[in-house]
Amino acid sequence: MLTKKGAATRLRIVDAAATEIRERGVTAVTLEDVGRRSATGKSQLFHYFPDGKEQLLLAVAQREADRVLEDQQPHLGELTSWDAWDRWRDAVVERYRRQGVHCPLGVLITEVGRHTPAAQAVTGLLLERWQREVRAGIGHMRSEGLVGEHVDPDRAAGAVIAAIQGGVAILMSTGSSRHLESALDLCLDYLRTSASARP
């Protein structure tokens, strides 16, 4: 466990690395650049990231993954009315529109190696946490009778997460948020009408 001060220093290093990478690209950035930007000496960098650049990149990836969820708050954490769902939908679209065609998390995952266990842990856990929050929202709406009894919250949440991933992938390739919006809207329409629809 890190002390409070230690955790703050580590976060300063990770944030400096994230900024360097966003500005100059992941391959160009060296540990020296990160040390300079975060005003951290070599031995301190080594203390927090003894395995070097790859370990630091993973920490930055984890930070970017955390940000994906943070950017959707407080809406994602309180999907308890259709208004809240609409606000969340808009926040997601806005977040990815702003991000555009370059995904900082994707860049890092590609660099570390998409199929390495460490990279898969970061993306896998992000999708899991994301799906869990959406599932909680669907479960809440269902317990209030606003979503149909026949809707399986976990499967529906998985579908929503897949729809977002696909919409974002197309946005990153085309620059347009059209597919992301259509996909989210279809999922929300489905949930909204499920209470009155035949199973």
Add this chain to the structure above:
Amino acid sequence: MLTKKGAATRLRIVDAAATEIRERGVTAVTLEDVGRRSATGKSQLFHYFPDGKEQLLLAVAQREADRVLEDQQPHLGELTSWDAWDRWRDAVVERYRRQGVHCPLGVLITEVGRHTPAAQAVTGLLLERWQREVRAGIGHMRSEGLVGEHVDPDRAAGAVIAAIQGGVAILMSTGSSRHLESALDLCLDYLRTSASARP
């Protein structure tokens, strides 16, 4: 325009390259390997692909893109009953389950450069053709009164395409088709219940 014989030779080269790439990876494959496998001389290779390996890789990418749609036929082209939609859904899931975590088209697009105009043309056109076929199916179901009047076939088709892309991306990262299936099922349930649902 190529003669019939010319087109056959070109296809033989492209198929040989596709097989080489599937077996040995895109970076390892040389024009010599492709020539040997397709029994084509250097000057013939040069005749069909004067710009060299990159031009050949793009042709292979185009072929893999064509295959994505071919693998969904005849179902994709005749989405005129709910049984047909179910058959198509199963064909899509089966295709991507078989493909697993390695996407030949994705590998080629990454190699050519995801953001190059040529690569974007291949993937963009694939998504367009795919969406057009799904839209035709939704339009047909709507004209028969089986899909609600309030459903915009183009937006709904875009949502379906996004849902598939996301489900496949998650399958490629986790090895499981669960998200792809949930996403397709949600879209199909949405369409199926739309005729009786309030807009």
